[in-house]
Amino acid sequence: MDEIITIRMRHKIEVQPNHTVTIGDLAQIIGKESLKEEVCNTIIYHVNMSDKNIVVIDVMKVIDKLQSVLPNVEVQTIGSSQTIVEIMYKKRSFSAVYFVGVWLLLFIGAALAIMNFHEDVSMREVHQRIYYIITGEEKEKPLMFQIPYSIGLGLGMVLFFNHLFRKRINEEPSPLEVEMFNYQQDLDRYVMMNENKESTKKIHDH
Incomplete structure (x- = not known):
């Protein structure tokens, strides 16, 4: 046997x-x-x-x-x-200048995106209106709402991405990790179909 x-x-x-x-x-x-x-x-x-x-x-x-x-x-x-x-070939070590440059580019880009969004939805006017409804006073800079809102915006991003620097808050994957996983799965399927020479065959009629 x-x-x-x-x-x-x-x-x-x-x-x-x-x-x-x-x-x-x-x-x-x-x-x-x-x-x-x-x-x-x-x-x-x-x-x-x-x-x-x-x-x-x-x-x-x-x-x-x-x-x-x-x-x-x-x-x-x-x-x-x-x-x-x-x-896995040996990766090049990134210089500090390159790291700082990329970090600044991403930071400025994210800041501009947030500011443009707030400008589009008139967030300042909304805070002023809420302040007037609650206190009955008109104020150009309602810091009572703007400061907690700014802090909450940062905390919300931390909770959304489920990371504080390199530390994970809980075991649940973040939406970014899920999207990266789905992208990697699609990439692997593409590689399996196109890099495997046995998966496709061209037949030429004579």
Whole structure:
């Protein structure tokens, strides 16, 4: 009776340049312990500089490799059929000048956006009107409303994004994190469809 090995391809792995990718890197494996160790150490791909930063490994390539190395083993697969191999090249360190420049650009842009919004909705006139309704007095700068409103605006942004600098307030993901996750999922699906040479085939009639 043939031995059975079950593999589940990981969604994505991160490797260094010139890394030798094994099946143990690409997949979770269930099977007899001695067989599992041999499968884990089976080399499936060697990363080289021509790969740029993304390689997609298809489960068919894994099965084909296992059948050539272990012909008497039955391979069963569950889950994803592809793994994205992301090659992590050494990142350039950002200079302090570059960091401050980007920070100032974002800060000024956000400040202008908030001010333009308040100008569009006549927020100053609204505060003046509320102050007049409550106190019966007209005041050009109703600081009693403007100061708490400004503080509340900042606190609201902190609560909305669920972060205070690097510290997360609670375990719930922020709307920005959810959007980034959805973007990453779409990006991964695109990569799987376009970077995997086995997923598409052009047939030319002669």
